[in-house]
Amino acid sequence: MADEIIKAEGLTRVFNKSLVAVDHVNFSVKDGEVFGFLGPNGAGKTTTINMLITVLKPTEGAASVLGYDIVKQARNVRNVIGVVPQEYTADEDLTGYENILLCADLYGIPREVSKKRALELLELVELTDFKDKKVETYSGGMRRRLELACGLINRPRVLFLDEPTLGLDVQTRAATWNYIRMLKKEFNMTLFMTTHYLEEADALCDRIAIIDHGKIVVTGSPNELKNNLGGDIITLSIQEDADIGGLVEKIERVKEVKKQDDTYFIKAENGELTAPLIIEVLRKKGYVVTKISLTKPTLNEVYLDYTGKSMRDAEESKEAIAAQRIALRRARTR
Amino acid sequence: MSQPNEQCATRLHGLWALTNRELKKWYKEPILLFMSIIQPVIWMGLFGKAMNIGAIFTGNPGIPPEAAKQIMLQIFKTSDYFSYMAIGMVSFVVLFTTMFSGMSIVWDRRLGFLNKVLSTPVSRGTIIFSKVLSATLRSIVQASIVILIALVFGLQLGSTFNPVNILGVFAAIFLICLGLSSLFLLIAIRSTRWETQMAVVNLLNLPLMFASNTFFPTSMMPDWIKAIAQINPVTYTTDAVRQLLLYNMDATQLMIDFAYLGIFAAVFTSIGIVLSWRFLSR
Numbered sequence: 001m002a003d004e005i006i007k008a009e010g011l012t013r014v015f016n017k018s019l020v021a022v023d024h025v026n027f028s029v030k031d032g033e034v035f036g037f038l039g040p041n042g043a044g045k046t047t048t049i050n051m052l053i054t055v056l057k058p059t060e061g062a063a064s065v066l067g068y069d070i071v072k073q074a075r076n077v078r079n080v081i082g083v084v085p086q087e088y089t090a091d092e093d094l095t096g097y098e099n100i101l102l103c104a105d106l107y108g109i110p111r112e113v114s115k116k117r118a119l120e121l122l123e124l125v126e127l128t129d130f131k132d133k134k135v136e137t138y139s140g141g142m143r144r145r146l147e148l149a150c151g152l153i154n155r156p157r158v159l160f161l162d163e164p165t166l167g168l169d170v171q172t173r174a175a176t177w178n179y180i181r182m183l184k185k186e187f188n189m190t191l192f193m194t195t196h197y198l199e200e201a202d203a204l205c206d207r208i209a210i211i212d213h214g215k216i217v218v219t220g221s222p223n224e225l226k227n228n229l230g231g232d233i234i235t236l237s238i239q240e241d242a243d244i245g246g247l248v249e250k251i252e253r254v255k256e257v258k259k260q261d262d263t264y265f266i267k268a269e270n271g272e273l274t275a276p277l278i279i280e281v282l283r284k285k286g287y288v289v290t291k292i293s294l295t296k297p298t299l300n301e302v303y304l305d306y307t308g309k310s311m312r313d314a315e316e317s318k319e320a321i322a323a324q325r326i327a328l329r330r331a332r333t334r
Numbered sequence: 335m336s337q338p339n340e341q342c343a344t345r346l347h348g349l350w351a352l353t354n355r356e357l358k359k360w361y362k363e364p365i366l367l368f369m370s371i372i373q374p375v376i377w378m379g380l381f382g383k384a385m386n387i388g389a390i391f392t393g394n395p396g397i398p399p400e401a402a403k404q405i406m407l408q409i410f411k412t413s414d415y416f417s418y419m420a421i422g423m424v425s426f427v428v429l430f431t432t433m434f435s436g437m438s439i440v441w442d443r444r445l446g447f448l449n450k451v452l453s454t455p456v457s458r459g460t461i462i463f464s465k466v467l468s469a470t471l472r473s474i475v476q477a478s479i480v481i482l483i484a485l486v487f488g489l490q491l492g493s494t495f496n497p498v499n500i501l502g503v504f505a506a507i508f509l510i511c512l513g514l515s516s517l518f519l520l521i522a523i524r525s526t527r528w529e530t531q532m533a534v535v536n537l538l539n540l541p542l543m544f545a546s547n548t549f550f551p552t553s554m555m556p557d558w559i560k561a562i563a564q565i566n567p568v569t570y571t572t573d574a575v576r577q578l579l580l581y582n583m584d585a586t587q588l589m590i591d592f593a594y595l596g597i598f599a600a601v602f603t604s605i606g607i608v609l610s611w612r613f614l615s616r
Binding site: 050054078079088091094102160 | 347348350351352355358359362363445446449450451452453454455456616
């Protein structure tokens with residue numbers, strides 16, 4: 001148990017007796033790791049996190065955080081966790097500093113302690129200069145940082161982040177990742193996060209669970225998952241009009257060779273080492289390599305492989321449906 | 335290793351933090367306080383002064399001045415209509431302040447603040463009670479200001495008035511606020527749209543206001559309105575405050591008023607807190 005910080009067994013949540021948001025989910029999070037739930041909108045990520053932070057009760061199954069049952073020992077759980085919600089929950093009419101102190105009061109932290117901690121946290125997330133400004137004047141990135149600071153006021157051992165960079169632009173997102181990494185190191189916490197950004201899961205998580213329709217499809221480290229796909233793709237063309245398929249296939253770590261027109265698609269493990277080897281072998285046989293490129297599989301391919309649909313496609317099709325709906329409505333009212 | 339959180343959240347700590355959050359928005363924005371006072375003051379000015387009901391009798395050449403005064407005393411138990419309705423304005427302030435207490439929980443839900451608070455060790459009951467308490471404190475302050483302004487405008491205190499009675503006024507306001515804000519919070523907690531809450535508030539505020547003795551004595555109303563007024567806690571609050579400030583105090587009636595308000599507050603606060611608590615532990 002010592003290194004299992006979060007453990008979920010058959011965790012299930014049904015809404016309105018029919019909508020199964022989370023369907024018998026099993027997973028465990030080890031001490032000190034960043035564990036991510038990756039999935040499209042509506043996959044059950046937020047419902048899972050809400051059960052773990054004791055806001056929702058599971059319909060079935062059980063889970064524990066630091067050994068405390070999330071239903072029977074909810075109060076103990078609440079004391080040791082920090083939560084950074086999806087929404088901007090800071091009170092707009094209060095200043096950043098006042099917001100952190102408010103969070104501290106909710107944990108019953110004495111003022112002399114909370115004031116010191118609040119200033120330290122504001123310093124860490126670089127909001128010291130804005131601490132006495134009302135939150136309504138903050139930018140999206142600043143608000144996110146304030147939420148992070150609020151979530152850390154009780155020195156949690158586990159921090160829950162629900163879509164930590166939702167709605168932020170690419171630059172601010174990368175900056176927020178850096179803050180998250182820094183804070184994790186500073187406070188030596190275990191992190192549980194949800195995201196529907198593949199890049200985010202890849203950049204932050206030690207292990208991810210891909211969730212779709214309330215079920216975990218696969219769990220593993222981003223690299224493991226990508227390697228499980230069979231490795232990298234080396235794309236190659238040669239000057240000569242000859243079939244080198246058989247030759248390349250014999251090279252170490254090469255798994256599969258496909259030829260399409262004049263281009264070879266070579267699936268291989270550790271592409272960065274294999275590619276030079278291929279060039280070397282071909283040169284020795286007198287072939288001239290004219291073009292070569294290396295593609296690493298992304299989580300999108302992993303996602304595609306396990307759920308049968310591309311994450312980006314899933315997002316796009318939703319937009320397409322919305323566009324269609326608007327078009328229909330316009331047509332009807334005309 | 336970060337040290338485990340050794341502080342045990344005390345109930346009062348969280349309660350005051352959440353209550354103060356609500357109050358801060360209000361006392362830090364003098365304009366909000368001003369707006370909440372200005373409406374009852376305009377009512378007092380326009381309704382209380384312009385509709386000079388007393389003048390119907392006193393200004394009538396057919397009625398001798400002494401008889402006119404008697405009529406007023408008989409109907410309103412005071413010869414000055416302005417004083418009568420100015421006290422009604424205290425209930426008006428209370429009613430409007432508590433009605434909007436429910437609104438803030440709708441916002442807290444929509445903005446995700448509620449979920450965040452639910453994930454902290456603060457108890458569910460405390461979350462609800464902080465809303466009730468902040469509405470109550472606001473009402474007491476606003477009602478006091480309205481009474482002060484009424485005094486400036488010419489509110490005539492009764493012959494049995496004693497400064498200690500002011501504490502009784504606060505007690506009456508405190509009780510009705512507890513009950514009413516619990517009630518409105520209970521209505522609000524299930525809705526995620528503030529429009530719903532607005533509709534409910536608009537539906538309830540007129541009957542509560544007019545089917546009571548706020549502007550006019552219930553003795554002259556038709557029976558069915560009288561029946562509503564009889565169970566309307568606004569009637570009892572207004573009467574209690576009038577007994578304390580305006581009338582020759584009728585101790586028995588005052589006891590009845592307080593007993594009713596006490597029961598109303600106890601029942602609705604319990605129902606409100608228990609049901610909201612259950613709703614929050616989904």
